[in-house]
Amino acid sequence: MSSGLARSLCALFLGVLAVLALPPFSLPVILPIAFGGLYLLVVGATRRTAGLAGWAFGVGFFLFGLSWIAESFYVDARRFGWMAGPAVAGLAAGLALFPAAAMAAFAWSRTKGVSGALIFAVCWSVSEWLRGTMLTGFPWNLIAYTWADYDIPRQMAAWVGSYGLGLLTVLLSVLPVTLHMRNRRQNAFATFVFISVVAGAGTLGTVRLMATTPPTDTTVRIVQGNIPQTEKWNPAFRDRNISRYLDLxxxxxxxxxxxxxxxxxxxxxxxxxxxLDQIADRLPEGSVLLTGAQTREPGVTGTRYRNSILAVDQTGRIVTRYAKHHLVPFGEYVPLRGFLPIQRLTAGLGDFTPGPGPQTVELPGLSPVGLSICYEAIFPGRVVDAASRPDWIFNATNDAWFGASFGPRQHLASARMRAVEEGLPMVRAANTGISAFIDGYGRIVARLGLDETGVLDARLPAALPPTPFAKYGQLTFLLILAASIVGAIGMTVRKESAP
Structure with missing residues (x-):
């Protein structure tokens, strides 16, 4: 590993390998290899060397993990197809700066052994939090999602959120490789920490799943039209597409x-x-439609366009509306439009205007619902209005942009983790799939798979009591972060003061 090129190529491979731990592969056994290997590459290295290794790891991780984004450029291949490769590569290179900074910070700490494993995990989790926050944020494929398909470990997100669960996951992944680097006493302590974290998470997860939560009496119908993105806005298919939703x-x-x-x-x-009249004719007495829709309204500087959810009652009246507040860069608006000669990928007359934030809607005869649209479901702690807790979350999405790639499956994993964090059921209506009913434990109660056309009827899962994460948000992550740093410092000081 004396060669910088060899080190970088090895880190690149480990980054690609780490993606296999995440949905749709969900192979957590990969993580000790991927993060353990990265730890060995950077421990004791200079900040520059560690930073380059972290950047190479990030490039592999994001290049493979986000490769599905290329699908969206081929929806209108004539205009945007040429951008697919450069866009994915550029995004991967940019996002890789976060793990690069994490590894440089770890190298600066000059820690090893158990304290090194703690600081390594801290640096990685802080970089994930920064990635999910800076420049509007992009917290896709957080390491915590390794557990999205596993009931018991997934429950830890109810206490510490996805960033905190990611810290614990990386810590467990790195501890095994520290065993051969320390003395017997240190090895025993590393084993103790590993067993304690696993046992604690296992116990909390098992106890949480023991509670019985029968579903509510509310029946929800999801319509999955399964309309390809290339046909969605084509006038030649307009009548057919509308009839499909009405008939279903x-x-x-x-x-x-x-x-x-x-x-x-x-x-x-x-x-x-x-x-609206045709919709009203298909609504039973006392029922309501919640649907994604584009809206527009006059403004001081011109027409404002919004990506919205409308609530339509049985009389055809729009009783409330919600505007998406977290927009997708280049998909729904172009950052720095005055400087970048780039068109947005989605159809429309102008950039969308964001709404004010998460919103809870109360409709007559129905339990309060938190509304979110597509991309908004990937942000931990920002999917519901904390001042007005709903009883369930509706996420309207359209993953048709990404075909049958693993992008829609990763998106579903994010939704499952939001349900666990908030202790609230998430009902997801997706144009081409995956539509699903998800309970407050992150379990999929019912689903319609990719590229299926049909309806899905199910009783709405019940809301659970507010979780610690729902009550305190990222404070729970900050506490576990602080505890890890204090623990690492304590072990380092004790080692230096030992005779």
Missing amino acids: SAQSGRFDVLLWPESAFPGYLDENPGM
Whole structure:
């Protein structure tokens, strides 16, 4: 490993390998190899060498883990296809700066052994938090999602959130490689820490899952139209697409809430009384439709366009609306539009305007619902209005942009982790899948897979009591972060003072 090129190539490979621990692969056994290997590459190295290794690891991690983004550029291949490769490569190179900074900071700490494992995990988790916060944030494929498909370890997110669970996961991944680097006493302590974390997480997760939570009496119907993105806004398919949603909604069966996905109607639904009347004809007495829709409104500087969710009652009246507040760069708006000669990928007349923030909606006869659209479900601690806790979360999304890649599966994993963190059921309506009912434990109660057309009827899972994370947010992550740093400092001081 004396060669910088060899070190970087090894780190690049380990970054690619780490993706296999995440959905849809979900192979946690990979993490001790990936992060253990990265630890060995950077422990004792200079800050520059460690930073380059961290950057190479990040490039491999994001290049493979986000490769599905290229699919979106081929929806309109004539205009944007040429951008697919450079866009994914550029995004990976930029996001890799976060693990680069993490590894440089770890090298600066000059720690080894158990204290080194703690600081390594701290540096990685802080870099994930920064990635999810800076420049509007992009917390995709957090290491905590390794456990999205595993019921017991996933529950730890209810206490410490995804960033805190990521810290514990990286710590457990690195501790085994510290055993051969220390004396017997240190090895025993590393083993003790490993067993304590595993046993603690296992106990808390098992106890949480022991509670029985019968579903509510509210029946929800999800409509999955399964319309390819290339046809969604094509005038030649407009009537067919509208009829598909109306016909599926009218299938036999009683429901209280009807859910359509993001931008289900190809136009401005709130400006189309005829369409609202057709929807009303298909709504049972006392029921309501929640649907994704584009809206527009006049503003001082011109028309403002919004990516919205509209609530339509049985009379065809729009009773409330929600505007997406966390927009997708280059998909829904172009950052620095005055300087970048780039068009956004989605159809429309202008950039979207963000809404004010998370919103809880109360509808007559129904339990309060927190509304979110697509991308908003990937942000820990920012998916519901903390001042007005809902009983469930509706996420309207459209993953048709990404075809049958593993992007939609990763998106579903994010939704499952939000449900655990908040202790709230998440109901996800996706145009081409994966639509799902997710309970407050992150378990999928019912689902419609990718590229399926149909409806999904199920009783709404019950809300759980507010979790520690729901009550205190990222404070729980900060506490485990502080405890790890204090523990590492204490072990270092004790070692230096030992005779």
